[in-house]
Amino acid sequence: MGVSWTREQQQVIDLRKRNILVSAAAGSGKTAVLVERIIKMITEGEHPVDIDRLLVVTFTNAAAAEMRERIGAAIEKALEEHPDSEHLQRQLTLIHNAQITTIDSFCLYVIRNHFHEIDLEPDFRIGDEGELKLLKEDVLRGVLESNYEQMSPEFAAFAKGYVSGKSDAKVAEMILSLYEFSMSYPWPMEWLTSGIRGYEIPDVQKMAEAPWMQPLVLHLRSVLADLVKKLRIAHVLTLEENGPDVYEKVIASDLAKFEELAACKNFLELYEKLTAVTYDRLPSSRGFSGDAGKL
Structure with a gap:
């Protein structure tokens, strides 16, 4: 059949x-x-x-x-x-x-x-993963050393932003990772160039319109919404019998601020309100006679 x-x-x-x-x-x-x-x-x-x-x-x-x-x-x-x-x-x-x-x-x-x-020799062979890894690391080390010697303003700004402590191991790891990812594209240099264009932003307004900004705003709103939930729980605790009522006003104030932040719809609104946030001083709990486990 x-x-x-x-x-x-x-x-x-x-x-x-x-x-x-x-x-x-x-x-x-x-x-x-x-x-x-x-x-x-x-x-x-x-x-x-x-x-x-x-x-x-x-x-x-x-x-x-x-x-x-x-x-x-x-x-x-x-x-x-x-x-x-x-x-x-x-x-x-x-x-x-x-x-x-x-x-x-x-x-x-x-x-x-x-x-x-x-124009290739007939006795060529394919390098194994270990050999290729060592070759990449050698080339990368040479590129970094050359740039450290020249120390152009662009490379100085890059190093300042990404080198941690006395080691640039994380920078080398990042560059190799970016290289490997770009090589998965049919035209890696074009992909890398397009990535650079995404960060050529002259002002805050253009940054708010960048294609990568909306996912970032959504992530921040998610984080803020989680903080609002936690603050609401904390506020309820301050209102309970024997609760830490000494903190009620401060937590209520923070809750109102974060509810306002979580309601922001775009980066400009969020940026403006987040940079203007100030926090009230947390009062001392001396003399508190309630449940110490709720502090």
Whole structure:
């Protein structure tokens, strides 16, 4: 009994001569659909393609091995139904050289076969993680030392803002982290440049309109709302019998201020009111005759 595909799955299997983007949840059958699509491409139509003419890339070696195994099993099954098919016999042989691999392995395959076109020595090798980490750290150390020697105003301001104590280890860690993150983008320098533009702010008004400001304001409002809840609890305690009534006026005053702050809708309003906040002096609890556990 054959597999029963959904309408969308069957459409992915059958569509040809166009780009297709398939977005589906984990466990929804993407691999099975892709295998079926490949099998149909190499077995059906007037001019079925050879399996080694296809490029099938995955993110992990395990996924690539599973894909190759599934395609091989599907070819063997088709060959059982058509044992005299020379084309299927050929596919079973070619699958061992088919490009069913990870993205980085395919890139390495291309470089090894075309090293002479990019002026690369044929005996090159891929550095392991330990070697690459040491190389990055050496390069970064050289960059930092060079900047410390020149000490431009821009670098001095950067160092003042991020160097903690006598060590710049956190700065180096931050730079490496930023580098690794940027390299996950197809055009890392463009991404880094766009990040700089987000902080080129001439005045407070422009800062309030920055795309990163709204999430910050939402976070501050959340923190303020939590403080309001705690102050309300504290205020209730001051009103209880034997409670610390000596603190009631101060806590009531703080509660009113933080309720006003929590109600602010934007950065400018929050900035104006937060910078103007003053706190009343907490009175002494000497002579308090209530429950000391509530102080």
